[in-house]
Amino acid sequence: MEKEFNFHHQFLLHRLLLFSLLLFPVLINSTTTTTSIQHEQSEIISRFQQYLRINTAQPSPDYEKSTQFLLTQAEFLSLESQVVEFVKGKPLVILKWPGSDLSLPSILLNSHTDVVPAEHSKWVHPPLGANIDEQGNIFARGSQDMKCVGMQYLEAIRKLKSYGFQPKRSLYLTFVPDEEIGGHDGVEKFAHSDVFKSMNVDIVLDEGLASPNENYRLFYAERTPWWLVIKSTGAPGHGAKLYDNSAMENLFKSIEIIRRFRASQFDLVKAGLKAEGDIISVNMASLKAGTPSPTGFVMNLQPSEAEAGFDIRVPPTANVESLEKRLAEEWAPASRNMSFEFKQKGTTVDYLGRPLITATDSSNPWWTLLEEAIKKANGKVGKPEIFPAATDSRYFRQVGLPAIGFSPMANTPVLLHDHNEFLNQGEYLKGNDVYVSIIEAYASYTPPGRDSLPRDEL
Template sequence: MPEDTPVAVLQEYIRIRTDHPNPDYRSAVEFLKRQADRIGLPVVVHGTSSKPVVLMTWSGADPSLPSVLFNSHMDVVPVVLENWTYDPFAAHKTEDGKIYGRGSQDMKSQGVQYIESVLKLKKEGFKPTRTIHLLFVPDEEIGGKEGMASFVKSSEFKSLNVGFAIDESAASTMDFFALFFDERSGWALEVTCTGPAGHGSLLPAETAAEKARIVINEFLNFREQERLKIADYPLPELQLGNVTTVNLTMMEGGIQKNVIPDTFKLTFDIRVSVKEDHDAFANWIQSVATKAGEGVKVNFIDREEKRVPTRVDETNPFWTALKSALDKLGIKVLPIACPGCTDARFLRGVGVPSFGFSPMRNTPILLHGNDEYITEKVFLEGIDVIPSLCILGAEWIEVCIGNLIITFISAKLSCTISTGESIRRLKCDMKLSSKWTNYCCTVHPNPDYKGAVKFLKKQAKRINVHFAVYGTDSKPVVVYTWRGKNPQLPSIMLNSHIDVVPVNEASWTFKPFDAVKEHGRIYGRGSQDTKNTAIQYIESLTRLKREKFLPNRTIHITFTPDNEIGGYEGMGQFVKTDVFKKMNVGFAIDESGPGQRESFLVFNDERTHWVVQVVCRGEPGHGSLLQANSAAEKAEIVFHEFYRRREAEAMSLVGKPMPEICQGSMTSINLTQINGGTNDNTIPEEIVMTFDMRISVTEDDASVKKWLDELISKAGTGVSYNMPLKDEKLPATVLDEGNQYWAAMKKCMVSRGFTFATIASPASTDGRFLRAAGVPTVGFSALRHTPVLLHSNNEYIDESVFLEGVTIFQDIIKALSSLT
C-alpha cells in the first residue's frame, strides 16, 4: 500500500503515542505539518509547546465571510495493554478491513478524514467561497481546559471569524449518523469520609467505611434509577444525554488490611443531563453527604455550567440547511444530546453554533474501550461525506450566516420589521447605545442610573410632559407630570423601577442587553420586570396626547431606583419627602407579574419580608477529629429545621388548580448565604447562615417569631440570630365598589372582556411603601399568556402582549384621570 493512501496516513497517526498522561504532541505536530504540506495548506501552531493547537487554513474566495471550522483532537485516552487483542498503537489492519488502535474512532480517524477531504476537493478543482479551517487541539480527553477552552479566548481564534463549527459525535451502531446539538455537563466529585480509626476486629460506630458505604449506595441507586429511565428504549445508548450518569472511578483509604482507616476518599465521574436542574442536583449531592453523617465532605474538582445548545428545529437556519444538505446525500441523522463532553461546548460557549458529527455508522461504539477499531469501509465513506458538506457549505452556510446576521446583528432591520412606534421604541431603545442600552445597563451591582435618567429625559421631551429628578445622583427618582384640568383633585401615579437584576450571560440564548427580537419575542433583562411597563406608560401618554385627551386629574409617572435590592433608598425614601406629599396621590399602580393564562394578575397585598441571620458557634479543632458541639453540627440542625418547614409550605400548594398564583398564601424560606471556616483542615469556630423569608399574608407574625425562637433553642448553646430586615405587616388595598379608583379600573378591564385574578404578591414591590404612606395601591402589569421569566434566563415579552399592554394602560389612565 503506498505511503500516502488515506488508510496509511491514519495508521501513521495512530502509531504516534498521544495517550495520556504523557502525550507525544511534538511528534503529532510534525506529522500534521507534513500532512498540511502534502495537501497544500498553510499551517500555524498556536498554544504552547506542551499544549499545541495546530491550524490548517484553506482560504475562501471571500475571506470576509464568517468561516467554517472542522475540529478534532490529537490526544487519546490511556489503554490497558493486556486487554487488547492487538497492540493499541500498532494500527493493525485485519483481513476483513478492521483498523485497530487507540484513536481509531476517537478521533484520529476524523482528523485524517478532514485532511483527505480537502485533498480530494482540491483535486476536483473545488474552490470554497468561505475560508475553511482544520483545527487539531490537545487536552480534550482531560477536559480541554488548556486546549480548546483556552484557544477560544485567544485573539488568534477571534481573528478566524468562525461562523459555524463541526466537532465530533460518536459511532452509530445503526444505519444512521449521530449528530450532537448539546451535551451533558461534566462534574468531577471527591467525597471524603472520616471516622475513628481502630483494629479490624472491632465494631466501632460511625467509621469512615460506614459513611463511604452510604455514599456509594446512594450514588449507585441514583445511577440505577437513571438507567431504568432509558432501559426500555430500543437503543438506550442513544438516550444517555437525557439522563444523568454517575460512575465511581476511584477509591482511596486504608494503610493495612487489619486496621480500620480514619479516612476514605471516593471519586465520582458525573455527567449531568441536559434536562437536569444544576442547582437542584447539587443540593441532592449535598443531601447525600448530610445523610452519610458527620465528617463527610464534598469537593467539586470540576463543575461545568450548563451551556446554550445549538437548536435543531426550524428556528435555527443552520440546522434546517444542514439537514437539507444531508438529505440530498441520502444520509440519515439522529439529533441527540452528547452523553459525554466534547470541545464543542467551548465553541458554543463563545457563541459559535456547533454540531458534533462523526461519519461512522454501522459501527460498534468503542471509544475509550478495549480493541477500539474502525473499518476501512466506514473510514473511507467518511472521506466522501465531509467533502460533500464542504461543497454544500459554500451555499448553505452563506444562507445561514446571512439569516443570523439579519436576525441577531442588524439593529436597523430589526427596527424596520417591527410594527409601530411602540415596538420600535421598546426594541430599538433597548439596543441602541443612545437609548435603551443606557437604560438597560441599570443592572446591579453597578446600575447606570445616569444613562437611564438621560434616556427618560429625552422621552419626556418627546411626549411633552414635565420632567423632574429627585432623590440623589446615586439613587435618582424620575417623575413625569401631566397636569390635569383640576389639579386640586388627588392625582394618579403609575410606577415602574429602573433597575434590573444581574444576569449570567452564558445561560442566555441571546445577549440579555441586545433586545433581540425573534418570532415576535423581544428578549432582554427587564423585558418583563419592568422596563416593558415603563415604555407602555410612556406610549400610552403618547397616544392620549395624539387624541387631544385632557386629563381631569394630574397624572404622575414615576421611575424609581433600587427596587431589586429592596427599594429602601428609592421609593422607601421618596414617600417620606415633601415632594411626594405635594403630589397628593390618590391612587397608584405598581407592578404585578405575568399571568400565564387568560387572566391578568392584580396585587392588592404582599407578603412580609424578613431576613434572618443565624450565627452558630462551637468548638474549633483539627479537621481530622470528630469532636462534639461543633458549629457544623448546630448549623445542620438549623438548616434542616428551616427546610423542613419550607417543604411543608411547598406541599400546601400541591393539588391547587393554579398553584402559581397561590404563593402569597404560603411562607417561603430560602438559604441565600452561608459563610464559615478559614482553612480546609480546620473545623470552623463559627458558621453564619442567612435566610430569606417571605411571611404569608395569612400568617401571624408572632407565631413565626415563636417558631424561630424554638428552632434556635433546639440547635443548642452558642446559636443566636438577628434580623437585618423585618418589614411590618401592612393592610391590604381594599378592592370593592367603595374604592372608586378600583371600580373605574375594573370597569375598564371588564368592558374589554378581560379577566383578572386578585392575589397577594409573593414578592416585595415598591407598592408596599405607597400603602404604608396611606396610598391605595394595586400591582398590575399588562402581561398575560406569558411565562414567568422575571429574574430568569431568557426573559422575554411577546410583541403582541407588549402592544396589548399599551392599549390597556391607555384605557386605564384615561378612565382613572377622568374621575371627578
C-alpha cells in the same frame, strides 16, 4: 451452397472483429478507471495509517511528530498553516483554506491529536500498528477517537480541490492537544484567545460517536463532568466494636443512597424512556479508607476517615440546583460528619447563562445544512442526541457558538477507549465522501437575502 456458407462465415467474423475493436478501448478504459480508483483509495488508507502510527497517547504524546505530519499534508494541499502554543510543548495546529468572500464568517472543523493509552497485551493487533484484517478493519488507538475525522477533513479538501471547488467562506481546520485530559491547555485556552477571535468562526464541527446501525449520530449538546469526592470522619474504634456514626458506616450510607439514585437513572435508559446522554450518570471511581501498616491494613482498627470519588455526568437539561441540594442534604450531609469537594465541576450554561445546547430546528441553518449534506452523500441520520461524555465542543458552546458533534461511522461498534478499537476502511472511505458533501454545503452557504443587499451594507 458452400460458397454462400463461407460468405456468411467471413461476414460474421468481420462483424465480430469490428465489434471487438470498438469494445476494446472501453474495456481498457474501464480497467484503467478501476485501477485508478483502487490506487487512490489505497493512498487514502495509507495516509490514515501513517497518522494512526504516530504515538500521541497520553501521558506523553509525540506532538512534534504529529505536527510535522499535519504541516506536510497542509503543504501538499496548499493550505495556509499556523502553529500556536498556549502552553509550551502543546502545539495547536491551525490550517486555513481561504474563502472568496472574506466578509462571511468562517467554518471551523475541529479534531484532537491526542489519544488515550492502550493495554498492548489486550489487543489482537498492536494499537499503534494500524493493521488491516481480512474484513478490512483498521485496528489502532485513535481509529475512532478521533484521528479518523481529522484525516477525513483533509481527504475531503483534497477531493474538492481536485474538482476545482472554491469555498465562499474560509474554512479552518484545527488539530488540538490534550482533549483526552480535559482540553485545559488546548481548546479551553484557544476559545478565549485573540487568535480564535480573529478567525471569525460561525459554526464548529467536532467529534461524535460511532453508530452500531445504519444511521449516523448527530450531537447537539453533551454532559458536563462533575468529579466529586465525598469525605467522612468519625472517632476510631476497635474492630470488634459496634457503634453509630463511624466514618466507614457514614460513608457506606452515602454510597447506598447514591447507588439507588444511579439505579433510578439507569432504569430510564434500560426502559428506553431516555437516552444515555439525557440522564445524570454517577459511577464510583475511587474508594479510600483504612489504617495502613507495613504488612497491609490494620484489621482490628476502624479508621477515623474514609472517602469515595464519583464521576458524575450532568446534561444541560438537568436541574442543577436540585442536584446540588441532593448532594448537600442526602449524599454528604454535615449532620453525618460528611463533607465534599469537586475536583472538577463543569458548567452547563454559556457566558450569557444559556444552556449549552445547539439548536436542531429551523432556527439553526447549520443543522439543516448538515442533515441535507449527509443525505445527499447517501447517508442516513438518526435522532439528535446529547453526547454522553465531554468533548472540546463545550468550550466553543461556552463562548456562544453553535457546535455539532459528528463522526461518520455507521454500522460500527462503539470502541473509543476500549481494547481493539477499529474502523472499517469501507466506512472510513464513505466518511470522506460525506465530508466532501458537508464542506461543500457549509463553505457555499450564504444567508437568505444577503446577496440582495448593497455591497456597503454587507
